[in-house]
Amino acid sequence: MLLRDDHARPFHYRFAHRLLSTLLLNPRYRLRDMGADGFATEFLHFVWSDYEQHFPEEERLASDGLAGTLERAGTVEVLLVTMPPAEHRAEAHFVAVVPCEPPEERRFLTLEHSWTMEDEPATMLGAWDRGSHLNLGPGPEPTAAAYLAWIGERFGT
Numbered sequence: 001m002l003l004r005d006d007h008a009r010p011f012h013y014r015f016a017h018r019l020l021s022t023l024l025l026n027p028r029y030r031l032r033d034m035g036a037d038g039f040a041t042e043f044l045h046f047v048w049s050d051y052e053q054h055f056p057e058e059e060r061l062a063s064d065g066l067a068g069t070l071e072r073a074g075t076v077e078v079l080l081v082t083m084p085p086a087e088h089r090a091e092a093h094f095v096a097v098v099p100c101e102p103p104e105e106r107r108f109l110t111l112e113h114s115w116t117m118e119d120e121p122a123t124m125l126g127a128w129d130r131g132s133h134l135n136l137g138p139g140p141e142p143t144a145a146a147y148l149a150w151i152g153e154r155f156g157t
Contacts, residue, residue, distance in 0.1 A: 006089040006115065011055050016083055016092035016110065019051055021128040024079065024095075027103030031079045035070025035100065040079060044068050073098065073148045074156020080144060086113035093123065093142040098155050107155070111139050111147045125150070 024031065034040045044066050052060045067082045073096075081095040094111045107127060114124040123139035140146035 008088045008090040009059065009061065011052065011059050011061050012084065012086070012088075012091045015048065015051055016081075016095050017090075017128065017133070019047065020081065020095055021108045023047065024081075024097045025103075025106055025108055025128075029103075031097055031100035031106075032070065032077060035068060035077075035079050040068025040070070040081075041066070044081065070100070071144075071148055072156075074152030076152070076156035077101070078148065078151055080148065082144065086142070089114055090124075094144065094147050096147065096151055098151055109136075109151065111142060111150075113142070114139075 023029065031040075034043060045063055048063045048066060061084060063084060065082060065084045069080050069082075071078045071080045076098055077100045079097040079100050083092050083094060086093045089112075091113050092110045093113060096109045096111075097106050098109060099105055107129075110126040110128075112124045112126055114122045116122045123142050125136035125139040127134045127136055140150050
């Protein structure tokens with residue numbers, strides 16, 4: 001697939017970038033407790049099922065692989081959301097909220113599918129801040145370990 005022809009699927013993109021950024025940055029959610037209790041995955045599946053009702057049947061996607069876990073990246077706790085497989089530009093492989101607590105210090109980060117200028121698969125790091133998407137540059141390989149290592153280097157020292 002060529003970069004110029006690649007477009008994110010609306011449901012995948014909006015769920016990760018818009019809905020989750022709004023929900024997980026909301027101070028009423030206690031992310032540490034949600035992750036520690038194992039409730040994060042259940043919560044994400046509930047939100048996914050509810051959100052898909054706002055999309056036509058042909059734009060809905062299976063939630064296979066969707067999971068939320070409490071992780072450590074260096075010295076900081078991270079709520080890591082593993083998304084269903086990202087296949088198109090700007091779709092998130094992972095979403096991370098760092099730190100989990102206190103809410104006023106949370107940052108919403110994404111590791112997104114992308115392409116090089118040679119049309120090779122790549123990743124891009126992103127963040128959402130006050131409704132604006134920030135491009136943080138090329139990312140690590142699309143694995144939880146590589147992404148958490150990157151987070152630990154920047155936020156967990």
